[in-house]
Amino acid sequence: MALKPVTLTLNGAERAAFTEDGENLLEFLRRRLGDLSPKYGCGQGSCGACTVLLDGAPVLACLTLAESVAGRRVETAAGLAGAALHPLQAAFVEGFAAQCGYCTPGMLMAAKALIDANPRPSREEVLEAISGNLCRCTGYEPIIAAVMAAAGSTERRA
Amino acid sequence: MTVTVERAATAEEAAAAMARGAQVVGGGTIVMRRVNAGDQRLGRLVVLADPALRRIGAGSEGVSLGALVTMSEVARAREADFLAPVARQVGGPAIRNMATVGGNLFARRTYGDFAVALLALGARVILAREGAREIGEFLRGRERSGLVLAVEVPRPREARAFGFLKVTRVHPAAAAVLSVAAHLPREGGRIRGARIAFGGMGPQPLRAPGAERALEGQPLDAGAIGRAATGCTEGLEPPTDALASAWYRREVAGVHLRRLLEGMV
Ligand SMILES: Cc1cc2nc3c(=O)[nH]c(=O)nc-3n(C[C@H](O)[C@H](O)[C@H](O)COP(=O)(O)OP(=O)(O)OC[C@H]3O[C@@H](n4cnc5c(N)ncnc54)[C@H](O)[C@@H]3O)c2cc1C
Ligand code: FES
Numbered sequence: 284m285a286l287k288p289v290t291l292t293l294n295g296a297e298r299a300a301f302t303e304d305g306e307n308l309l310e311f312l313r314r315r316l317g318d319l320s321p322k323y324g325c326g327q328g329s330c331g332a333c334t335v336l337l338d339g340a341p342v343l344a345c346l347t348l349a350e351s352v353a354g355r356r357v358e359t360a361a362g363l364a365g366a367a368l369h370p371l372q373a374a375f376v377e378g379f380a381a382q383c384g385y386c387t388p389g390m391l392m393a394a395k396a397l398i399d400a401n402p403r404p405s406r407e408e409v410l411e412a413i414s415g416n417l418c419r420c421t422g423y424e425p426i427i428a429a430v431m432a433a434a435g436s437t438e439r440r441a
Numbered sequence: 442m443t444v445t446v447e448r449a450a451t452a453e454e455a456a457a458a459m460a461r462g463a464q465v466v467g468g469g470t471i472v473m474r475r476v477n478a479g480d481q482r483l484g485r486l487v488v489l490a491d492p493a494l495r496r497i498g499a500g501s502e503g504v505s506l507g508a509l510v511t512m513s514e515v516a517r518a519r520e521a522d523f524l525a526p527v528a529r530q531v532g533g534p535a536i537r538n539m540a541t542v543g544g545n546l547f548a549r550r551t552y553g554d555f556a557v558a559l560l561a562l563g564a565r566v567i568l569a570r571e572g573a574r575e576i577g578e579f580l581r582g583r584e585r586s587g588l589v590l591a592v593e594v595p596r597p598r599e600a601r602a603f604g605f606l607k608v609t610r611v612h613p614a615a616a617a618v619l620s621v622a623a624h625l626p627r628e629g630g631r632i633r634g635a636r637i638a639f640g641g642m643g644p645q646p647l648r649a650p651g652a653e654r655a656l657e658g659q660p661l662d663a664g665a666i667g668r669a670a671t672g673c674t675e676g677l678e679p680p681t682d683a684l685a686s687a688w689y690r691r692e693v694a695g696v697h698l699r700r701l702l703e704g705m706v
């Protein structure tokens with residue numbers, strides 16, 4: 284089977300690699316580009332652990348064909364921190380919103396999409412934003428609180 | 442991996458590939474689950490990439506939604522404001538950014554919430570090869586329909602003429618135990634052309650003839666709502682699955698229909 288070249292912008296850097304027919308974006312990011320931040324939970328769209336941003340909007344990497352992101356902009360949790368942690372990451376640490384941490388990269392990206400578009404979300408809007416992301420550890424409350432806190436801090440910086 | 446993937450730059454190319462047995466990919470939220478599971482029955486996949494299929498168009502009678510329009514786009518589109526509450530109840534945000542109008546017409550129970558709403562509204566499905574089909578007729582033969590280009594959805598004459606309700610065990614996002622949509626146009630205070638559709642009450646979205654008969658020609662009052670709720674499962678054979686038993690669905694269908702209709706008075 285022929286390999287297909289894919290060039291994309293990953294966390295601000297232009298990257299290229301080969302994909303094969305039927306390969307999903309999650310495998311492509313992890314195996315071909317070495318970005319291990321998006322996680323494999325189910326491969327069925329049900330858990331949200333693989334959530335990444337595609338041109339700024341959250342999608343499930345496990346249900347996205349790798350070849351369909353050619354020329355597009357992908358953001359993962361690996362690109363969140365600059366010199367300091369992203370306010371969301373800092374709030375997750377502060378609020379014990381990550382326990383085993385497996386859901387965290389997907390939660391962070393779902394939450395980033397929310398607060399980029401809506402810097403002062405209500406609790407309901409936070410719930411809605413992470414409604415496709417499962418967490419088996421925290422019971423969600425610390426995550427919701429961390430997103431609300433981070434939204435506040437983004438606000439203060441602006 | 443056993444599949445091959447091509448892109449179809451035009452709808453015509455995609456229709457031709459489908460006629461030769463290829464499976465088209467819209468948003469991929471259903472097809473990719475099968476690819477990831479290594480489903481050996483999948484062979485040739487054709488990704489729909491014709492920009493014309495992304496069009497949202499407003500007409501005098503309603504809105505036309507291209508097959509590739511996503512649930513997020515429906516939720517944002519002013520031309521489709523009456524469908525926004527339905528689109529917002531499909532999956533979570535990431536699913537809505539991927540899930541297409543075309544793909545929803547083929548979703549197996551208990552997915553297919555958007556199709557339930559379209560069935561109540563009497564949408565027309567525009568096919569590449571066979572022209573326009575009334576959605577009920579389309580759904581009965583959907584396995585053999587070929588490529589869907591768009592759906593044309595008539596706009597309800599007044600906001601209260603259309604309602605949709607999705608019943609889930611988990612909030613805010615989950616697969617439906619059942620979903621129900623009602624279109625009840627009124628003339629001189631009486632219902633003319635009642636359409637009630639259920640999801641999760643059979644293998645695909647289905648009309649509820651018992652409920653429609655109870656409402657037709659009546660004012661939407663407590664008596665008519667009660668009779669519609671009592672008769673709504675007539676002819677329907679709900680499934681038993683991981684979400685609910687057939688018995689449970691039969692018991693609660695009328696309760697939810699009643700709640701929906703009471704909100705439309
Ligand atoms: C976690 C999760 C949650 C979900 N929640 C919901 C929900 O709440 N409500 C709901 O209704 N659905 C839900 N779904 C199911 C699904 O996402 C939606 O039904 C969606 O609209 C399907 O569209 P798609 O474009 O992704 O389909 P695809 O996977 O691209 O296609 C589905 C089927 O339709 C065929 N097809 C697609 N487009 C066309 C076309 N234009 N012409 C002919 N055939 C076509 C494909 O060949 C395939 O057989 C969920 C799915 C997941 C994974
Ligand atoms: S791995 Fe993609 S949703 Fe679970």
Ligand code: FES
Binds near residue numbers: 385
């Ligand atoms: S922290 Fe363990 S799954 Fe969320």
